[in-house]
Amino acid sequence: MVFFEDFKIKDGLNVHLWQTRKFKSVHLQIYLHNQLSDETTTFNNLLGAVLTRGTSEYPETRQFSKSLDMLYGASVSYSVSRRGERGLLSLSAVMADVEIEGLSPIKVLSRLLASVLFGPALDAGGLLRADYTAQERSGIANDIASLRDDKDAWADFRCSANMCSEEPFGIHPLGDEGLLKSIGPEPLTSWWSGVLPSCPADIFAVGDFDIIEALEEIRRAFAGSLKCDANPGNPFGQAIVPTSGRRFIEYADTQQAKLVIGWRSPIRWSDRDYPAHAMANHIFGQYSQSKLFMNVREKEGMAYSVGSRLEPTKGLVFAYAGVDSGNMEKAIDVILKEHASLCSGDITEKELADAKKSMSLGIRMSADKPGSLCGREVTGIVNSGRFTIEEAVERINAVRAEEIAKAASSWALDTVFCLMPETSGKEAGRR
Amino acid sequence: MKDGFFKPIEQAEVKVLPSGLEVAVIRKPGFVRKYAVFATRFGSQVTKFRFSGDREEYELPMGTAHFLEHKLFEQEKGNMEERFAELGATSNAFTSNDITGYLFCSDGNFYECLELLFELVYRPVFSDEGVESEKSIIKQEISMTRDDPDWMGYRTLLTMLYSNHPIAIDPAGTPESVDEISPEVLYAAHDAFYSPDNMTLLVVGDVDSGDVFSVSGMLDSKFGMKPSEGVEVEEATEPGIVNVTERELTMDVARPIVWIGIKDDPSAYTGWTQKRSLAASVLIEAVFGSSSELNDSLYTDGVIDDNLSYEEHYAPGFGYINVVAATDRKEELVARITASLLKVCKSGVDSESFELAKRRLTGALLRSFDSEEFIAYEYLVDRFRGMELMDRPVVLQEICLDDVNSLARSIFEPGKMSVLTIMPSKRQAGK
Numbered sequence: 025m026v027f028f029e030d031f032k033i034k035d036g037l038n039v040h041l042w043q044t045r046k047f048k049s050v051h052l053q054i055y056l057h058n059q060l061s062d063e064t065t066t067f068n069n070l071l072g073a074v075l076t077r078g079t080s081e082y083p084e085t086r087q088f089s090k091s092l093d094m095l096y097g098a099s100v101s102y103s104v105s106r107r108g109e110r111g112l113l114s115l116s117a118v119m120a121d122v123e124i125e126g127l128s129p130i131k132v133l134s135r136l137l138a139s140v141l142f143g144p145a146l147d148a149g150g151l152l153r154a155d156y157t158a159q160e161r162s163g164i165a166n167d168i169a170s171l172r173d174d175k176d177a178w179a180d181f182r183c184s185a186n187m188c189s190e191e192p193f194g195i196h197p198l199g200d201e202g203l204l205k206s207i208g209p210e211p212l213t214s215w216w217s218g219v220l221p222s223c224p225a226d227i228f229a230v231g232d233f234d235i236i237e238a239l240e241e242i243r244r245a246f247a248g249s250l251k252c253d254a255n256p257g258n259p260f261g262q263a264i265v266p267t268s269g270r271r272f273i274e275y276a277d278t279q280q281a282k283l284v285i286g287w288r289s290p291i292r293w294s295d296r297d298y299p300a301h302a303m304a305n306h307i308f309g310q311y312s313q314s315k316l317f318m319n320v321r322e323k324e325g326m327a328y329s330v331g332s333r334l335e336p337t338k339g340l341v342f343a344y345a346g347v348d349s350g351n352m353e354k355a356i357d358v359i360l361k362e363h364a365s366l367c368s369g370d371i372t373e374k375e376l377a378d379a380k381k382s383m384s385l386g387i388r389m390s391a392d393k394p395g396s397l398c399g400r401e402v403t404g405i406v407n408s409g410r411f412t413i414e415e416a417v418e419r420i421n422a423v424r425a426e427e428i429a430k431a432a433s434s435w436a437l438d439t440v441f442c443l444m445p446e447t448s449g450k451e452a453g454r455r
Numbered sequence: 456m457k458d459g460f461f462k463p464i465e466q467a468e469v470k471v472l473p474s475g476l477e478v479a480v481i482r483k484p485g486f487v488r489k490y491a492v493f494a495t496r497f498g499s500q501v502t503k504f505r506f507s508g509d510r511e512e513y514e515l516p517m518g519t520a521h522f523l524e525h526k527l528f529e530q531e532k533g534n535m536e537e538r539f540a541e542l543g544a545t546s547n548a549f550t551s552n553d554i555t556g557y558l559f560c561s562d563g564n565f566y567e568c569l570e571l572l573f574e575l576v577y578r579p580v581f582s583d584e585g586v587e588s589e590k591s592i593i594k595q596e597i598s599m600t601r602d603d604p605d606w607m608g609y610r611t612l613l614t615m616l617y618s619n620h621p622i623a624i625d626p627a628g629t630p631e632s633v634d635e636i637s638p639e640v641l642y643a644a645h646d647a648f649y650s651p652d653n654m655t656l657l658v659v660g661d662v663d664s665g666d667v668f669s670v671s672g673m674l675d676s677k678f679g680m681k682p683s684e685g686v687e688v689e690e691a692t693e694p695g696i697v698n699v700t701e702r703e704l705t706m707d708v709a710r711p712i713v714w715i716g717i718k719d720d721p722s723a724y725t726g727w728t729q730k731r732s733l734a735a736s737v738l739i740e741a742v743f744g745s746s747s748e749l750n751d752s753l754y755t756d757g758v759i760d761d762n763l764s765y766e767e768h769y770a771p772g773f774g775y776i777n778v779v780a781a782t783d784r785k786e787e788l789v790a791r792i793t794a795s796l797l798k799v800c801k802s803g804v805d806s807e808s809f810e811l812a813k814r815r816l817t818g819a820l821l822r823s824f825d826s827e828e829f830i831a832y833e834y835l836v837d838r839f840r841g842m843e844l845m846d847r848p849v850v851l852q853e854i855c856l857d858d859v860n861s862l863a864r865s866i867f868e869p870g871k872m873s874v875l876t877i878m879p880s881k882r883q884a885g886k
Binding site for chain 2: 044045046047048049085086089090092093094095096097098118119120121122123155159160162163166167169170172173174175232276277278279280311312313321322325326327328329346347348374377378381382384385388389391392393394
């Protein structure tokens with residue numbers, strides 16, 4: 025089943041519309057593409073925060089919030105994310121499916137999101153407001169530091185940062201604190217008026233709207249202000265020789281130790297081998313019957329949280345576990361052993377069949393959540409390989425055990441990262 | 456939909472089977488996932504009980520309900536997660552203070568999965584070995600939550616608000632209480648609280664309600680469960696004032712995080728918890744929401760750099776509000792919130808803030824109905840607490856300014872507030 029109908033407004037600007045009666049809300053989201061770097065992430069993060077503070081019509085944040093209340097609590101939000109080395113700034117507006125003063129929700133949302141992007145609150149000199157810039161700069165600096173509060177997210181970031189220290193993928197997900205401090209209203213306004221409109225963009229809408237009206241409203245609201253003529257670069261990154269298991273140990277004031285292991289694979293989302301690669305990850309650690317769950321958790325009782333995940337664009341695989349610090353070495357050994365067993369083709373018919381069912385269900389269920397379906401489409405767009413849900417499921421079902429073993433064998437161990445409790449002693453966890 | 460008219464929310468169809476088991480179906484046309492939750496009115500807050508007419512009192516170690524939730528997945532014919540996976544479904548479970556739920560979601564083999572769910576809930580098999588091996592997994596889960604500032608903030612605040620009410624008990628228990636759990640404890644708890652008349656089976660998805668009722672009826676007869684002989688659980692007597700007014704915790708966080716709890720008195724809303732709960736929801740939206748004067752001034756003055764987070768929690772036996780913010784100016788934050796609450800206590804919420812809050816909540820509630828998880832969890836929690844999720848939009852519309860201001864007068868008076876601060880520990884830099 026094809027959910028989105030695609031419309032090309034111009035080179036670099038595409039609209040994807042899913043007309044459905046399934047939901048009680050209407051969802052509009054724009055993704056702006058750029059090359060992942062400290063600069064793009066930091067500027068985009070600050071810009072998203074400042075743009076969502078107010079518009080020229082409602083320049084004060086409280087006024088703007090009240091105007092959203094009048095739209096029955098419509099929400100406007102932004103995020104910075106990535107697919108491999110493609111940076112994405114996304115802004116979305118969502119509201120209950122209700123007319124406002126005779127205007128359809130898609131019209132209201134198109135105007136709202138366009139006013140946030142192109143009609144922000146400016147000072148008398150035409151710059152983005154200095155007070156908003158300063159407040160959001162301080163807020164983002166705190167967000168950057170507070171990533172550490174969530175130890176799973178922190179360990180995940182520190183593994184990537186160490187593993188990809190020479191690549192854009194290793195940067196902090198929220199941007200660079202030093203660069204952030206230097207951004208005042210002038211450079212931010214230049215970024216807003218110069219860089220942002222040049223980013224190629226994909227606009228998604230999901231809801232019970234008239235498709236012609238939706239396309240026209242979106243075109244009217246966005247097409248004139250977006251040039252979309254910049255080159256967002258190659259999202260896959262340069263080929264890197266893996267470092268065969270460099271060990272990094274850092275410390276935190278915690279009870280539990282966190283382990284993250286990173287591998288590199290040459291297989292990418294659009295490759296013929298990708299379904300086998302994704303299946304390998306699924307069997308390795310992505311569902312309740314996975315090798316890591318069954319062995320690290322159920323058999324050894326070492327962890328409550330354990331699993332693996334795939335970065336589909338750059339070809340990275342990560343395994344993670346929260347363990348007692350005394351069990352760190354054992355956890356590393358068991359995880360590496362389970363990877364070796366996958367490579368040797370130790371996959372039963374039942375494992376293969378159950379994993380296919382689990383993975384197919386996950387793909388089909390993405391159609392119940394507009395946000396996750398849009399995210400899946402964006403991954404396809406960045407990787408120049410879009411698959412319908414049926415195609416994706418078919419690709420999974422065609423995978424054979426030996427192809428999974430071959431895909432898992434392509435994972436080259438790169439980095440072992442341990443976040444150890446300070447009380448465990450500085451020598452613990454060291455080989 | 457026309458101005459002010461929302462898409463109607465789905466209603467629940469409910470049938471009680473001869474065994475006393477309640478079956479509820481909420482249809483979600485067009486949704487891929489079919490979601491079934493089997494839930495019992497039993498959670499972490501039960502620590503003592505006796506069978507009706509029996510003198511002997513059973514004591515349950517803290518964490519029993521949660522432990523039972525983990526162990527029901529172990530059955531004679533193998534691990535139940537594996538059997539759900541064989542059918543192409545995913546399974547999971549959760550435990551809160553007053554509910555334990557077991558669920559699966561699938562898009563095929565629905566009735567085969569439903570039969571498995573009956574077997575899981577009604578046919579416990581606990582072995583000494585299985586119980587012992589689960590202890591290390593649950594201790595890792597506890598250890599993980601001890602490093603999570605959100606969890607620790609929330610759980611610690613409850614111990615400050617409540618002197619006697621067992622809502623303050625952590626659902627997972629402590630490493631020591633987990634060690635006290637044995638198969639005998641689990642069987643006693645299962646006998647007492649897993650009788651059909653103490654449980655609800657809820658199905659959410661694109662299903663035929665008639666089929667669900669008839670298959671559930673057959674399965675209920677097949678498993679031959681009978682209504683319970685009755686169980687008595689002593690109600691705790693809880694004073695109106697808070698247990699501890701101020702406390703500090705030290706954790707590995709980037710900056711201080713302040714948790715404020717405000718305690719309501721259940722005797723003030725005997726008989727109609729839902730109205731009180733929704734009045735509290737409107738009150739906190741008006742006082743702490745993104746368009747409130749308080750949130751705006753704290754943000755503008757740099758006391759906070761993210762909007763305040765706030766929630767209300769209501770049941771017939773307890774009611775409280777909590778507000779959370781990260782700040783470097785804790786004293787000022789607490790002083791300004793306290794002053795604001797006293798002002799609202801005396802003068803009430805103004806009518807504009809009240810109307811905007813109601814409007815925002817109305818839209819947000821409707822949007823929530825796009826999530827099957829929201830519907831399933833909130834429906835069960837409401838029902839077990841004597842409320843109806845589907846009545847929320849109507850009751851919300853009936854809430855008037857007087858309801859909100861009378862609540863404010865009652866809960867914003869001095870003596871009902873606890874303040875917890877999570878302070879950053881001295882730690883190694885994260886590089």
